[in-house]
Amino acid sequence: MVNKEHLYQYNNKQRWKLLLFLFAAFIAAASLLYTNYLVKNLSRSERTKAEVWAMSTKSIISMPDVDDEFISFVYAVRDSLSIPAIITDSAGNIIFWRQLDSTKTNIQTQTDSAVTHLEYDPGYFQKQLSLMQRNHAPIYLKLDTGGTWLVYYRDSDALRQLRIFPYLQLSLIALFLIIAYTVFNSIKKSEQNQVWVGMAKEAAHQLGTPISSLMGWLELVRIKYAAQDDSILNEMERDVNRLEIVADRFSKIGSTPTLTNHLIYPVILDYMNYFRIRTSEKIHFELTGDKNLEAKLNIQLFDWIIENLLKNAVNAIESEGNISINITDNIAKEEIFIDISDTGKGIPKSNFETIFQPGFTTRKRGWGLGLSLTKRMVDYHQGQIFVKESEIGKGTTFRIILKSNLKYEPTQV
Structure with missing residues (x-):
């Protein structure tokens, strides 16, 4: 809705x-x-x-x-x-x-x-x-x-000048407006970024204490009930660790992320296994493609990208369906393609671009920030994300393009 x-x-x-x-x-x-x-x-x-x-x-x-x-x-x-x-x-x-x-x-x-x-x-x-x-x-x-x-x-010279004057005038006005828009837009984005950074760091700070307490309570429960290998407590610990990762993500917003070489397949597989057991059994997950493709990643941010896209895919599937991720490459362009497909309700073609705008959402309680943040994090990896294809009632495929074996300087989160 x-x-x-x-x-x-x-x-x-x-x-x-x-x-x-x-x-x-x-x-x-x-x-x-x-x-x-x-x-x-x-x-x-x-x-x-x-x-x-x-x-x-x-x-x-x-x-x-x-x-x-x-x-x-x-x-x-x-x-x-x-x-x-x-x-x-x-x-x-x-x-x-x-x-x-x-x-x-x-x-x-x-x-x-x-x-x-x-x-x-x-x-x-x-x-x-x-x-x-x-x-x-x-x-x-x-x-x-x-x-x-x-x-x-x-x-006459006056008439010739009069012919070109409006075009010259409009060109100068347009140039002035473009420069003014660029400057004011840059100032606005800078102010927004400062607000985002401040809110994110404060959220990370507020989450720190309860997360540490939860870790301590889990250890006390294990000791009290002698449940060192209890599967439920193990999954609870994974969730608490996940909260710690989320808090760490927010604490690093505004700083330059560290990108290192990683194999893409195991990184995605690790998060998919975590996400799979926290989702309905009626939704089936599949990961295919080349297991040896490598790119420069920040694991925490890249997990966040996959998390947002998988959550969107789950929300798009009303009851039962499939989510698949396929990893391929284009050797000639030194590019890696990550296609994330679902069998959900699909996206109208008119919304292919607007879904990445902040505040745009089709969910009743959504803030419209998930895909906007996802696009921004893909940008940090010097990559691209877009809707590859979508059909109403049949599903959607998002494509992420990353550069392989390419040296570049990362930007600030």
């Missing part, structure tokens, strides 16, 4: 993330649409300016007898154009130009008579004309002589 409170908190958190993402997407879309609106208006304005420049140039040429004041006005209108433009005839010959690089449009050449002339660079003009032809459709002007001029122009 699903823990409704934890599931609600998890879904509420995901809902807020989605709403914030949609709000950010709305702001980005609004910014782009408004900028695009401004660009279109400015682009129309620049095309009008190009048309006015072309018509004023035509007027200067076609109306030589107009009074000087009107000619000055037309020149002023023509010279007001602030965008690069070129006029060609119908054959593509350049007639006039505006706002081009003066160092390219006027170059000095020296003839044999030592007379200096000003000419333009044909290659530069052809390049600019090609750019303008790709940038905008030409403006056609009919001449009184029957010919046609083609006016080409390209966007």
Whole structure:
């Protein structure tokens, strides 16, 4: 049964993330649409300016007898154009130009008579004309002589900058938000880790005294009733030792675990034998695979991993079923695969990733921390854990991947 409170908190958190993402997407879309609106208006304005420049140039040429004041006005209108433009005839010959690089449009050449002339660079003009032809459709002007001029122009620097500005702005904002999220998330995790470490060490400290007392009481019972080899007391002692191991686990949280080479098969077998007799006889356990595969392990943490996964498997089996562990390897990648399978109720595919999130649980009284801690402990072993496959009503297989024969520095628990 699903823990409704934890599931609600998890879904509420995901809902807020989605709403914030949609709000950010709305702001980005609004910014782009408004900028695009401004660009279109400015682009129309620049095309009008190009048309006015072309018509004023035509007027200067076609109306030589107009009074000087009107000619000055037309020149002023023509010279007001602030965008690069070129006029060609119908054959593509350049007639006039505006706002081009003066160092390219006027170059000095020296003839044999030592007379200096000003000419333009044909290659530069052809390049600019090609750019303008790709940038905008030409403006056609009919001449009184029957010919046609083609006016080409390209966007002003201001318009080009305005086109890329929203993308640059959004990129900078996104970069800032990513950095801010990373920093604050790191601070939050650090604070959470400190709380976890403090609580874990305090729990270990509180468990220490009653565990020591239980060990003493067991010895007194053995002596009083002369039951040194009593099987029930032996199993009770194993449970007390297990409590001691659990307390030791919590006491070491926050420190760097020691990893040493161990054969995986006997480590898993030892815990499975302990766990088997504390579980219903209707659940059958099986361990198969290569018995000689070795990896760097911290036995206490690795037992904890297997314990959490086996407990989850038992909880998934409602009455009777099977739990199997298979150990194989991938020699090429130097990896060891540990597949833990059960014949329980299965996991929906949509939950394959979320089950490892803290607080997510399908149990009525669960805290949703088992698989989260399991994943973290697998990370300490520089490994991976994921749902390999699952089918509703048929069961689930978790896969752990560990590196074999690989040297690395362990991280803190």
